[in-house]
Amino acid sequence: MRPGGGLKMKHSRTLMAGLLCIGLGAGTALARDARVKLDDPFDSPMLGMHQVELLGDPANITYSPKVRVFAPASAEDSLQVPVTVDATGLDDVEKIVAFADFGPIPKILTYYPKTAKAKLSFRFKIDQATPVRAAVMTSDGKWYVGGTHIDAMGGGCTQPAQAYAAADWEKTLGQTQGRLWPSSGRMRVIVDHPMDTGLSDGIPVFIIEKLALKGPGGQTIANMELHEPVSEDPAFTVHLNAVAARQSVRMEARDNNGNRFRATIRALTH
Amino acid sequence: MRNLPARAAAFLLAIFWMFAIDTSVLAAPKTYGLKPVRVAGDTYVFFGDPRHFSFGNGGNIVNTGFIVTSAGVVVFDTGPSKLYGEEMRKAIARVTDKPVHSVFISHHHPDHFFGNQVFSDVPVYALEGTLAAARLEGDGFSDGLYKLAGDWMRGTESTPPTHVVKPGPLSIGDHEFEIIALSGHTAADMAMLDKTTGVLFAGDLLFNRRAPATAHATLSDWRKSLNALQMRQIEVIVSGHGPIEKTGISISGTRDYLKWLEASLRNALETGLDMTEIMDTKIPARFRNWGAMPGEFHRSVSHLFPKMERRSLPRVDE
Numbered sequence: 001m002r003p004g005g006g007l008k009m010k011h012s013r014t015l016m017a018g019l020l021c022i023g024l025g026a027g028t029a030l031a032r033d034a035r036v037k038l039d040d041p042f043d044s045p046m047l048g049m050h051q052v053e054l055l056g057d058p059a060n061i062t063y064s065p066k067v068r069v070f071a072p073a074s075a076e077d078s079l080q081v082p083v084t085v086d087a088t089g090l091d092d093v094e095k096i097v098a099f100a101d102f103g104p105i106p107k108i109l110t111y112y113p114k115t116a117k118a119k120l121s122f123r124f125k126i127d128q129a130t131p132v133r134a135a136v137m138t139s140d141g142k143w144y145v146g147g148t149h150i151d152a153m154g155g156g157c158t159q160p161a162q163a164y165a166a167a168d169w170e171k172t173l174g175q176t177q178g179r180l181w182p183s184s185g186r187m188r189v190i191v192d193h194p195m196d197t198g199l200s201d202g203i204p205v206f207i208i209e210k211l212a213l214k215g216p217g218g219q220t221i222a223n224m225e226l227h228e229p230v231s232e233d234p235a236f237t238v239h240l241n242a243v244a245a246r247q248s249v250r251m252e253a254r255d256n257n258g259n260r261f262r263a264t265i266r267a268l269t270h
Numbered sequence: 271m272r273n274l275p276a277r278a279a280a281f282l283l284a285i286f287w288m289f290a291i292d293t294s295v296l297a298a299p300k301t302y303g304l305k306p307v308r309v310a311g312d313t314y315v316f317f318g319d320p321r322h323f324s325f326g327n328g329g330n331i332v333n334t335g336f337i338v339t340s341a342g343v344v345v346f347d348t349g350p351s352k353l354y355g356e357e358m359r360k361a362i363a364r365v366t367d368k369p370v371h372s373v374f375i376s377h378h379h380p381d382h383f384f385g386n387q388v389f390s391d392v393p394v395y396a397l398e399g400t401l402a403a404a405r406l407e408g409d410g411f412s413d414g415l416y417k418l419a420g421d422w423m424r425g426t427e428s429t430p431p432t433h434v435v436k437p438g439p440l441s442i443g444d445h446e447f448e449i450i451a452l453s454g455h456t457a458a459d460m461a462m463l464d465k466t467t468g469v470l471f472a473g474d475l476l477f478n479r480r481a482p483a484t485a486h487a488t489l490s491d492w493r494k495s496l497n498a499l500q501m502r503q504i505e506v507i508v509s510g511h512g513p514i515e516k517t518g519i520s521i522s523g524t525r526d527y528l529k530w531l532e533a534s535l536r537n538a539l540e541t542g543l544d545m546t547e548i549m550d551t552k553i554p555a556r557f558r559n560w561g562a563m564p565g566e567f568h569r570s571v572s573h574l575f576p577k578m579e580r581r582s583l584p585r586v587d588e
Contacts, residue, residue, distance in 0.1 A: 070546040074565070076572035082545035121544035153417050176587035177580065179542065186542035190583065235576075237544040251586075263586040 038063045042131040042149055046101040054099055054107050055135050058143045066090050067146025069134050075126045075152040080231045084121040085111075085134040087146075088239075092139040093118035099135070100229065103127035104199055108229045115244060116213070116222040117185070121237035124229045125197070126152040169194060176251065178265035185245040187213075189265055190235040191253055197228040208234060208261075211253040215244055300422055302330045302349075304357045306365060309514055310467040310506055312338040312445075314365060316349075316358065320480040320512050320561025323350075323381070328422035329415055330354060331562075332381040333508055335471060336362055337464060341443030342371030346462060346471045347510075348385030348394075350415060352426040355385025371442060374449075375431045376473025376510065377456045378403035379485075380411035386429035396431035397451050399458025403486075404430035435460070452499075454492025455482070461499065468505025475499060478512030478520035481557065481566035482527055484573045489532050496525045512561060527557055531567070535575055539582050545571050 034051035040063060051057055066089035075081045087093050096118065098108040104127060111120045118136070133147035178189035191208060198205030207228055213221040221244050226234060240249070253261040306314035315335040319327040329350030336358075337344045343362055348355050362370065375383045375396040383404060386394050396404070408428030416423045437451035450461040455474040462471045474483065475495055500521055509520045538548045549568045557563060 070550075072546070072549060072568050072572070076569045080572065080576060082549075082572075084544055084546040121546060123545075153414060174587060175585065177583035178586045179583055181542045184542060188542055188544075188579075188583065189586075190580070235579075237542065262588045264588070265586050266584075268584070 032057070035059055036061050038145060042101070042147065044101045044131050046106070047131075047133070050099055050101065050106055050133075051135075054097060055143065058137075058141070060141065061135075061143035061145065064090075064144035064146060067134050067136050067144050069132060069146050069148045071132055071148050071150050073149075073151060075150050078126050078152050080123045081126045081150060081152070082121065082123050083132060084237075085119065085146075087118040087134065087136045087144070090118065090136060090138055090144060093136055094139050095137050096120065097135045097137075098122070098124075098133070100124070100126065100130045100132050102130040103229065105197060105228045107227045108132075109227060110225040112223040114220045114222050115241055117239035117241065119239045123231035123235050125195075125231055126150060126229075128152055174253075174259065174261035176261060176263035178249075178251070178263060180240075180245065180249060180265050180267040182245045182267050185240040185242065187238045187240055187245075187249055187265060188236070189213075189238070189251055189263070190233055191251075191261060191263075192233050193255065193261075195226075195228070195230055195232045195234065199228075205256060208253050208255045211236075211251065213238060214250045214252065216247050216250070218250075221249060300328060300353065302328060302354055302357050304330075304354070304361045306336070306361050309335075309508065310464075310469045313464065313467055313469050313506075314338075315508055315514065316361070317513070318349075318381075318511065322562045322565055323415070323418045325419060325422075328353075329381055329384075329419045331511060333510055333512075334358065334382075334385075335508060337445060337467075337469075338366045338368055339371065339443030339445045342369050344371055344442055344445070344447075345373040345389065346508075347376055347382040347473070348373060348389060350381040350384045350419070351423050352385065352387055353422060353424070355388030358385060359388055373431075374435065374460065374462055374471075375400060375404075376461070376471070376475075377459050378407065378430075379456070379474065379483075380408070380415055380428070382473065382510070383431065384411075384415070384426055384428065386431065387427055390429070393433045394429075394431040395433045395435035397437075397458040397460045398434045399453075399456075400460065401431050401434060403456065403458065404428070450498070450502075452491075452495035454488055454490075454495040455484075456486040457488070459495065463502060463504065465503075468503065469508060470499070470502065470504045470506070471508050472499065472510065472520070474510035476507060476509040476520040476524050477527075478507070478509040478515055478523060480509075480512040480561035481563045481570075482524055482531075483562075483566055484531075484570040487573065489528055489574070492528060493525065496521055496528075527560075530554060530557070531570055531574075535571070535578055538575065539578060545575055548575065 034048040040047050068086040070084040096111040099106045108124050129151045131147045131149050136144045172192045175192040180187045193208050196203050196206040208226050211224040249265040251263045304316045309315050318330045318332040334347040370392050373389045373394040378400045412428045437449050440447045445466045448463040452459045459475050507520050534551050548571050
């Protein structure tokens with residue numbers, strides 16, 4: 001179920017986390033500059049580095065108002081910061097990469113909308129005040145970036161999952177809640193999981209890594225790749241097309257220890 | 271919620287950096303400039319900024335007060351820092367020669383009890399639940415306030431109340447008080463009614479023209495508490511935040527706001543709105559210019575929505 005986490009692994013993780021933390025705030029002299037300098041409203045020293053490290057340094061990339069990122073101005077709960085990314089102004093979106101400029105683990109998730117709309121709400125753990133970005137790739141290989149700034153008190157990534165306050169987290173692991181709204185095409189899903197970042201002393205990484213949404217016939221609706229900053233008990237709003245909204249949705253998720261979670265999400269019938 | 275055009279974003283970033291590198295730290299020592307306002311016989315209030323915590327207000331967002339009785343001064347709440355407590359004590363000494371008799375703390379939020387260390391020579395009373403919560407969460411609040419208010423907090427140490435007060439009648443000198451034990455804003459909320467003057471110190475059970483804060487709130491309990499306060503014979507209401515009033519409008523206003531807040535969250539649950547979308551809800555005109563709006567509403571969404579959602583969304587796993 002969960003790895004034991006030997007002493008060697010714990011120390012090397014702590015060291016790595018420490019190095020990552022120290023390396024923040026200024027691009028190192030060794031980092032390769034991005035090919036394209038974006039017109040960044042937040043003038044962040046990290047954006048170019050993330051273009052290279054997280055996005056593969058695309059040749060065709062612009063900062064675009066068609067990628068809208070919504071979040072509160074200030075994180076009230078640094079472990080559950082809500083964000084909505086809306087790229088429905090672009091056609092043929094293949095993937096949306098969400099990341100934070102500052103923090104030990106910048107990449108939050110990648111969303112592949114397939115037949116769903118290019119709009120996703122999620123929650124993440126914020127480490128410090130930071131711009132939060134969505135980089136959207138369309139099928140022609142072009143990238144568009146948007147973002148917003150979130151103020152925060154700090155430390156979200158290094159706190160252990162709240163779930164440990166309850167000693168029986170194993171009993172609730174993978175319990176899923178969800179609902180579909182056929183009239184609007186909205187779908188909400190929440191999966192019980194500690195989403196340990198590995199940065200809290202002695203607790204190894206333990207996260208849902210992949211989450212797939214499928215129609216009743218197995219057809220892909222959307223896929224997600226999740227990373228450590230996704231909040232404990234990941235909670236998503238997905239926007240389905242009209243056909244999918246009138247059917248049920250199968251969720252299949254897998255964590256880094258091989259645990260598999262399955263659920264069927266339906267509309268309420270009163 | 272916000273997808274900012276470049277200039278607005280740059281402006282906001284500048285404000286953010288102003289907070290982070292406040293050059294006024296280098297200037298003259300800080301002062302809250304506390305001035306007591308007489309609201310009834312022998313009864314004074316220090317009115318705080320009705321907005322949210324900021325470096326500018328140094329955390330002085332709270333109403334505190336004192337009553338000069340024949341047995342000495344009774345203090346209600348002690349503010350957000352050691353500096354506040356010190357200024358409060360000096361201001362009291364300018365009004366009366368009488369010594370401080372005792373302190374009463376309404377609840378365990380740091381803007382209400384972080385001046386306690388300046389009153390260590392007298393008993394500091396609170397409900398049992400407040401003592402426990404202050405001990406548990408005080409250090410965490412301290413970290414948070416230091417980050418928000420910086421230099422204003424210098425030397426401040428979380429000093430929980432020292433004595434439990436039981437609800438019921440309490441005579442101090444020539445004043446007859448009633449200690450009222452309620453809950454809803456937090457698990458233990460104390461209001462103090464001075465039956466001699468008819469002044470109610472409500473703590474954060476009541477907010478007047480200022481958005482109620484919900485970090486530890488249970489809305490159903492809060493509703494019951496508002497009804498309980500409505501029953502009392504009161505001449506002047508001193509809310510935890512906002513101006514005094516004499517008509518009961520802080521009770522109906524707090525009730526009205528909490529009702530709207532809960533309805534907005536229930537509507538979101540029923541229609542599948544996400545938290546950022548709830549935060550975009552249009553604020554009704556009657557609340558729009560209240561202190562700390564819309565920020566306090568956004569904070570409430572974070573406090574209340576996730577738990578409500580977990581209680582109501584169907585289980586769908588296999």
